[in-house]
Amino acid sequence: MSDTSATAPRNLLAVNEALSIPRSELDVRVSRSSGAGGQHVNKTSSRVEIFWNVLGSRALTDEQRARLREKLASRLTTEGSIRVVASDMRSQGRNRELAEERLADLVRRALIIPRKRRATKPTRAAKEARLDSKKRHSTKKRDRRDTPLD
Numbered sequence: 001m002s003d004t005s006a007t008a009p010r011n012l013l014a015v016n017e018a019l020s021i022p023r024s025e026l027d028v029r030v031s032r033s034s035g036a037g038g039q040h041v042n043k044t045s046s047r048v049e050i051f052w053n054v055l056g057s058r059a060l061t062d063e064q065r066a067r068l069r070e071k072l073a074s075r076l077t078t079e080g081s082i083r084v085v086a087s088d089m090r091s092q093g094r095n096r097e098l099a100e101e102r103l104a105d106l107v108r109r110a111l112i113i114p115r116k117r118r119a120t121k122p123t124r125a126a127k128e129a130r131l132d133s134k135k136r137h138s139t140k141k142r143d144r145r146d147t148p149l150d
Contacts, residue, residue, distance in 0.1 A: 010023075011023050011024070013026070013100050013103070013104055014104065015104045015107045015108050015111070016108050016111065019059060019060070019064065019107070019111070020059065021052060021057070021059050021103075021104075021107070022058075022059060025052060025053065025056075025057055025058070025059065026050050026051070026052055026100075026103075027050070027051040027052070027053075027081075028048060028049070028050050028051075028096065028099075029048070029049045029050075029051070030045040030046070030047065030048055030049075030092055031045055031047045031049070032044070032045055032046075032047060033045075033046045033047035033087040033090075033095075034047075034087070044090075044092070045092060046087065046089070046090055046091060046092045046095055047085065047086070047087035047095065048085070048086050048087070048092060048095040048096045048098075048099045049083060049084070049085050049099070050083070050084045050085075050096075050099045050100065050103055051077075051081045051082070051083050052081060052082050052084075052103060053079065053080055053081045054068050054069065054072070054076065054080050054081065054082055055069070055079075055080030056080065064111060067110065067111055067113075068107065068110050068111070071110035071111075072106070072110050075106075082103065082106065082107075084099045084102045084103045084106065085099065086098035086099035086102065
């Protein structure tokens with residue numbers, strides 16, 4: 001698990017320092033997994049799906065909810081839930097941990113606000129270097145041309 005979740009109580013899923021999701025808000029469903037695993041796959045429910053309702057969560061501020069709604073619009077269901085699935089491992093417990101980690105990572109990345117880009121101008125030296133490069137290039141091209149014979 002991530003280092004932020006090590007300090008969170010067992011009933012909370014730590015996303016970052018400012019946000020922890022109560023596990024009571026997570027809807028966990030298990031089903032049979034597909035793929036390799038032989039007989040084990042056919043008789044155990046190791047695939048884990050976690051649903052978290054972003055729109056109805058009490059853990060989020062209005063700004064966080066709006067940001068998640070915007071950034072995760074393609075991942076939200078019609079009810080406003082995010083769905084995360086894990087079926088990588090043979091163990092249901094490990095798949096649940098993986099699904100929770102994926103949910104926390106997804107929410108953490110969506111909540112990051114990128115820094116605004118500050119517009120800059122090229123320096124005088126950069127402009128001169130660009131023009132010099134263009135002149136050298138055009139001279140090289142001109143020198144390759146056939147010169148007409150008089």
